[in-house]
Amino acid sequence: MPNAQDVLFKTLADPTRRALFERLCREGEKTVGDLTARAGISQPAVSKHLGVLKQAGLVRDRHEGRQTHYSAQLGALAPLIDWTSQMAGFWQTRFDHLEDLLKRMDQ
């Protein structure tokens, strides 16, 4: 996927968009309203930025009643992140599987 990095760089090149994404990374899931309150731009502008982030796979939306909640999708950053971080996540999961297997081997 030669273009995966380009898309991510382009998406995060906008400082306002990057700030929104970083805030979701730091503080977890937020509604559009939460994000607008501190973004210094209008709600439609925030929604537009969130749409671009969503298209790049960097955020996910979840509808609950009339509210839409957004959360950061850290996995989307994989093409940008050093292999050691990716492998650490990989081994964490594998060790969980190993633990499950060892339990089953008892029976």
Add this chain to the structure above:
Amino acid sequence: MNEAATETRTVTMEREFPYPPEKLWRALTQPHLIEEWLMKNDFQPVVGHNFNLRGDWGGVLDCEVLAVEPNKTLSYTWNFKHDDAAYNLASVVTFTLTPTRSGTHLRMEQSGFRPDQKQAYGGAHAGWQKFLANLEQVVARAD
């Protein structure tokens, strides 16, 4: 190739299991058990044996057994070839088992390198370095 591009990096994962080393050793060295927690494989606990690990995603790792010390140490290469150099990886995985009072301490260390993607963006994207470093920390904490 400059120094940064060939720098060796290491990932370690440690966990204690309430079972004797012999049991962990079986999970680490018997192909049908390896498949259950790691990947499909044609592993044999023989130094010099070449084998593949096949991931669910279709990726195939080229491996060679480097060290076998029953119930103590297992080491093999873990190489991934990809058309895009950014995804290439040449590394060595070493499992070390240490008996404890209540079971076994397992340490996995993966050392290796691959051409650093960040390096490719070096000059033109110098400003990104710090941002990416921050993101790595965020991701590490998210684990």
